[in-house]
Amino acid sequence: xxxxxxxxxxxxxTLTRAMAPALAAQxxxxxxxxxxxxxxxxxxxxxxxxxxxSFADGVSRVAYSDADVxxxxxxxxxxxxxxxxxxxxxxxxxxxxxxxRADAPPILIGSHIDSVPNGGNFDGDLGTLAAxxxxxxxxxxxxxxxxxxxxxxxxxEESTAFGRGTACSRIVGGDLKAGDLDQEWNGMTRRxxxxxxxxxxxxxETAVARPGAWHAYVELxxxxxxxxxxxxxxxxxxxxxxxxxxxxxxxEGMANHAGTTPMDARQDALVAASQLVLAVRRVAAARQGxxxxxxxxxxVQPNSPNVVPGKVVLSVEFRDLSPRVLDxxxxxxxxxxxxxxxxxxxxxxxRLASTNPPxxxxxxxxxxxxxAAARRDLQSRVLPSGAGHDAQMIAGLCxxxxxxxPSVGGISHSPREFTRWDDCVRGAQALLDTALVLDRRDSV
Amino acid sequence: xxxxxxxxxxxxxTLTRAMAPALAAQxxxxxxxxxxxxxxxxxxxxxxxxxxxSFADGVSRVAYSDADVxxxxxxxxxxxxxxxxxxxxxxxxxxxxxxxRADAPPILIGSHIDSVPNGGNFDGDLGTLAAxxxxxxxxxxxxxxxxxxxxxxxxxEESTAFGRGTACSRIVGGDLKAGDLDQEWNGMTRRxxxxxxxxxxxxxETAVARPGAWHAYVELxxxxxxxxxxxxxxxxxxxxxxxxxxxxxxxEGMANHAGTTPMDARQDALVAASQLVLAVRRVAAARQGxxxxxxxxxxVQPNSPNVVPGKVVLSVEFRDLSPRVLDxxxxxxxxxxxxxxxxxxxxxxxRLASTNPPxxxxxxxxxxxxxAAARRDLQSRVLPSGAGHDAQMIAGLCxxxxxxxPSVGGISHSPREFTRWDDCVRGAQALLDTALVLDRRDSV
Numbered sequence: 001x002x003x004x005x006x007x008x009x010x011x012x013x014t015l016t017r018a019m020a021p022a023l024a025a026q027x028x029x030x031x032x033x034x035x036x037x038x039x040x041x042x043x044x045x046x047x048x049x050x051x052x053x054s055f056a057d058g059v060s061r062v063a064y065s066d067a068d069v070x071x072x073x074x075x076x077x078x079x080x081x082x083x084x085x086x087x088x089x090x091x092x093x094x095x096x097x098x099x100x101r102a103d104a105p106p107i108l109i110g111s112h113i114d115s116v117p118n119g120g121n122f123d124g125d126l127g128t129l130a131a132x133x134x135x136x137x138x139x140x141x142x143x144x145x146x147x148x149x150x151x152x153x154x155x156x157e158e159s160t161a162f163g164r165g166t167a168c169s170r171i172v173g174g175d176l177k178a179g180d181l182d183q184e185w186n187g188m189t190r191r192x193x194x195x196x197x198x199x200x201x202x203x204x205e206t207a208v209a210r211p212g213a214w215h216a217y218v219e220l221x222x223x224x225x226x227x228x229x230x231x232x233x234x235x236x237x238x239x240x241x242x243x244x245x246x247x248x249x250x251x252e253g254m255a256n257h258a259g260t261t262p263m264d265a266r267q268d269a270l271v272a273a274s275q276l277v278l279a280v281r282r283v284a285a286a287r288q289g290x291x292x293x294x295x296x297x298x299x300v301q302p303n304s305p306n307v308v309p310g311k312v313v314l315s316v317e318f319r320d321l322s323p324r325v326l327d328x329x330x331x332x333x334x335x336x337x338x339x340x341x342x343x344x345x346x347x348x349x350x351r352l353a354s355t356n357p358p359x360x361x362x363x364x365x366x367x368x369x370x371x372a373a374a375r376r377d378l379q380s381r382v383l384p385s386g387a388g389h390d391a392q393m394i395a396g397l398c399x400x401x402x403x404x405x406p407s408v409g410g411i412s413h414s415p416r417e418f419t420r421w422d423d424c425v426r427g428a429q430a431l432l433d434t435a436l437v438l439d440r441r442d443s444v
Numbered sequence: 445x446x447x448x449x450x451x452x453x454x455x456x457x458t459l460t461r462a463m464a465p466a467l468a469a470q471x472x473x474x475x476x477x478x479x480x481x482x483x484x485x486x487x488x489x490x491x492x493x494x495x496x497x498s499f500a501d502g503v504s505r506v507a508y509s510d511a512d513v514x515x516x517x518x519x520x521x522x523x524x525x526x527x528x529x530x531x532x533x534x535x536x537x538x539x540x541x542x543x544x545r546a547d548a549p550p551i552l553i554g555s556h557i558d559s560v561p562n563g564g565n566f567d568g569d570l571g572t573l574a575a576x577x578x579x580x581x582x583x584x585x586x587x588x589x590x591x592x593x594x595x596x597x598x599x600x601e602e603s604t605a606f607g608r609g610t611a612c613s614r615i616v617g618g619d620l621k622a623g624d625l626d627q628e629w630n631g632m633t634r635r636x637x638x639x640x641x642x643x644x645x646x647x648x649e650t651a652v653a654r655p656g657a658w659h660a661y662v663e664l665x666x667x668x669x670x671x672x673x674x675x676x677x678x679x680x681x682x683x684x685x686x687x688x689x690x691x692x693x694x695x696e697g698m699a700n701h702a703g704t705t706p707m708d709a710r711q712d713a714l715v716a717a718s719q720l721v722l723a724v725r726r727v728a729a730a731r732q733g734x735x736x737x738x739x740x741x742x743x744v745q746p747n748s749p750n751v752v753p754g755k756v757v758l759s760v761e762f763r764d765l766s767p768r769v770l771d772x773x774x775x776x777x778x779x780x781x782x783x784x785x786x787x788x789x790x791x792x793x794x795r796l797a798s799t800n801p802p803x804x805x806x807x808x809x810x811x812x813x814x815x816a817a818a819r820r821d822l823q824s825r826v827l828p829s830g831a832g833h834d835a836q837m838i839a840g841l842c843x844x845x846x847x848x849x850p851s852v853g854g855i856s857h858s859p860r861e862f863t864r865w866d867d868c869v870r871g872a873q874a875l876l877d878t879a880l881v882l883d884r885r886d887s888v
Binding site: 259308411 | 603686688703705729736737751
C-alpha cells in the first residue's frame with residue numbers, strides 16, 4: 001500500500017504537489033454519527049420493502065409511488081427532528097441549510113431516495129442521509145463555516161418514472177421544454193406527479209437555478225461497480241460522469257415456418273441479432289480503456305418456438321468519458337452491422353437514439369476529496385462514473401464532484417446491493433471533511 | 445424436365461416399375477370445378493378477415509373464436525348445399541360422406557379451417573374445400589366407388605388454442621388423458637371450447653376411432669416451404685411428417701449496471717444466448733440432409749437498455765424425419781452449450797421439453813398420388829413435411845398420405861401466404877384422382 005503522500009501523487013489527476021496537504025490542514029472538525037446514519041438507512045428501507053421482507057430484500061420505491069411519497073414524509077420529519085427547516089422547490093426537490101453567512105453561496109450536498117423497481121438500500125439513500133448527518137455533525141461540533149451547508153434531496157433520479165432525461169435535478173439545471181409536464185407515465189402526467197410530491201408545476205420555472213447559486217456541489221454515492229471493492233480502496237474520487245450514446249436497432253428478416261423453411265433459405269432476424277450482440281461486445285473490448293458496450297433490451301417477433309424470427313428490435317448502449325471514443329465505437333459497429341446484414345440477408349437499421357454528454361468533475365473539488373481522504377489516512381482512487389447521477393445536471397451551475405464508496409461485488413440496482421457499514425461511515429466523513437475543505441477556499 | 449415415366453422412377457420411393465402406370469390406368473373420372481373451389485376459398489376467407497381488409501390481408505380465425513364458429517356454420521351450409529349430410533363427432537370434427545358400399549371402410553379426405561393469428565387463406569382451407577369439391581365432382585360424374593368418400597373438417601389444428609398437442613384429430617387418434625378437458629386457455633376450458641363448436645365433451649371417448657376405420661386418409665395441403673415453388677413442380681408427394689425435438693433453455697448470468705460493470709467482469713446472459721443461437725444454426729447446418737434447427741422464442745430479463753442481462757429463456761427446436769438424427773443434434777448442442785457456459789461464466793440449462801415422433805406416409809398412398817399426378821401429366825416430387833398436420837394423428841389408424849402444392853415464395857402462417865389458383869385446382873384434381881386410385885385397390 002502506498003503511503004498517504006504517495007497515493008495522492010499517483011492518482012493521475014492534475015494537482016500541484018503543494019495543493020493537497022495544504023487543503024487537508026485547513027479541514028475543521030465534526031464527526032459523523034455512525035449509529036444515527038445506520039438507524040436512518042434502516043428506517044428509510046422500510047418504505048417500498050417487499051411485504052414480509054427484511055432490509056436484505058431491497059426496495060421498490062419508484063418516484064411518485066405511494067412508497068416514495070411516504071418515504072419523503074418520513075424524511076421531512078427526520079430533517080425537522082435534526083433542527084433544520086426543509087424547503088421544497090417547484091420541482092419537488094427538498095432543501096435544508098445550516099450555518100454560513102447570508103451573502104455566501106451554500107455548499108450543496110445530497111442525493112436522492114427514489115429507487116429502481118427491486119433496487120437496493122444504498123443507491124441514493126446513503127448520499128442523502130450522509131448529507132443530513134453532515135449538517136447535524138457540523139452544527140453540533142460548533143464549527144463555524146463561511147458558506148451555509150445545504151442539504152438537497154433530489155426528487156426522481158432513476159429513469160423508471162417518465163423515462164430518461166426526466167430527473168428533477170435536470171429542471172434545476174435548466175432543462176425543461178414545452179410539453180414536458182404533459183408527458184404521461186403510469187396513468188399520470190408529470191404535472192400531476194410533481195403535485196403528488198408537493199411540487200408546484202404552475203411555477204416550475206422558479207426551480208431553475210442560476211449559475212453560481214452554489215459554492216460547490218458534492219455527492220456521496222455507492223460506486224455501483226466493483227473497482228473499489230476489488231482493489232480494497234475505501235474512497236473513490238470521481239473524475240467525471242461518462243457520456244452515453246444509445247442506439248435503437250431494428251433488424252428485419254422474414255418470419256417463416258420453422259419446420260418447412262430450409263436453413264439456407266432463411267432470413268432469420270434473430271441470427272442477425274445474435275451476431276450483432278457479439279459484435280457490440282467485440283467492438284467495445286477491442287480497444288484499451290474503460291468503455292463499455294451493452295445490448296440490454298432485445299425483443300423478438302413473433303417470438304414463437306415454431307416460427308423463424310422475422311424481426312428483432314434491440315438497444316445498444318456505449319459509455320465512455322470521451323464522446324470521440326463513442327463516435328469511434330458507433331462507426332465500428334455500423335461496419336459490423338452492414339456485414340452481418342449482407343451475410344444474413346436481413347436489413348439492419350441502426351439509429352442513434354440519444355446522446356448524453358460527459359460531465360467532468362471539477363479539479364478543485366477532486367483535490368478537496370483527496371485531501372479529505374488523506375486527512376483520515378484513507379486510500380483513494382480516481383475513477384470515472386459509468387452511471388448517471390444528479391451531479392451531472394448541476395455541473396453547469398457550480399464546481400461539482402462526487403465521492404464513491406465500495407459496492408460489495410459491484411452489485412447495484414438489485415436487492416443484493418450492499419456497502420459495508422464502515423465504508424458508509426468513511427464516505428460520510430469524507431463528505432463532511434470535503435465540505436469543510438471547500439468552505440475554507442474562496443474559489444474552488 | 446424428365447418425361448412422365450422418368451420422373452416417376454427418379455423420386456426415390458420404393459415402387460415397383462410396374463405399379464404406377466397400372467394404378468394410373470385404373471383411375472376413374474370426375475373433374476374439379478375450379479370456379480366453385482375458388483368461390484368457396486374466397487367465401488371462407490371473410491371469416492376472421494381484418495376489418496376493412498381484402499383476401500390479401502389474410503385471416504385470424506383461431507379455433508373456438510367467434511370467427512371460427514361462424515366459419516363452421518357457413519361450411520355446414522355449403523356441405524348441405526352440396527347435397528351432403530354433415531355429422532359432428534364428440535370432438536367437434538365435421539364428417540360427411542357420399543357413395544360406396546355400406547360394408548366398405550371410407551376413404552377419408554380433408555383438412556382444417558382454423559388458422560394462426562394473422563394467418564393466410566390456404567393453410568387448411570384448401571385441403572378442406574378441395575375435399576368437399578371432390579365429393580361433389582365424383583357424385584355428379586356418376587362414378588361408382590367401392591368405398592364411400594368421406595370428407596373430414598378437423599377442428600382446431602393450429603396449436604394457438606390450448607397449445608401443442610391439443611388438436612381435435614389427436615382425440616380421434618386416441619390421445620386423450622385425464623384432465624385434458626380441464627385445460628384452460630383464453631378464459632375457457634377445453635370442455636367449454638368443444639361445446640362452443642358443437643362437440644360433446646361428456647361423450648368425448650366416442651370420438652376415438654378404431655384402427656381400420658378408414659381405407660386410407662389423404663390430405664391435400666400447401667407445402668408452407670419453398671421447395672416445390674423453387675423447383676417449379678406442381679405436386680409434392682409427402683414421404684412423412686418430421687419428428688420434432690423441442691428444448692427449453694434457461695441461461696443464468698448476473699444482472700448488473702450497464703455503465704459500471706467492466707466488460708471483463710460481466711456474466712451477460714444475452715451474450716451467452718447469442719452464442720447459443722449461432723450454435724443451433726451451426727449444428728443444424730453441419731451435416732447433410734434436410735434437418736432444421738430454430739431458436740424462435742427468446743426472452744431477456746430484465747430487458748432494460750441500461751442493465752446487463754441476467755437471464756435469458758429461449759426455445760430450441762430441431763426437426764427431421766429421423767429421431768436418431770435429432771438425438772445427434774441434441775448431443776452436439778449440449779457440447780456447444782457447455783463450452784459457451786464456461787466461456788461466459790453463465791449456467792445453461794438445456795431441457796428436452798417435448799418430442800414428437802415422425803409419421804411416415806404409407807408407400808401405397810404415395811404410389812397412388814404419383815400415379816394420379818402422372819395421369820394428368822403433372823410432375824411430382826417426394827419430400828418430407830417439416831410442418832405438423834392432422835394426417836400424423838391418423839397415421840396409426842389407416843394408410844396415410846399427403847399431397848403438397850406449391851406455396852409462392854415458401855411463405856405460410858402469414859397474410860402473404862399464397863398458392864396460385866391453377867396449382868390449387870391441380871392439387872384438388874390429384875386428390876380426386878388419388879382417392880379413385882385407392883378405391884380400386886382392395887388393400888392400399
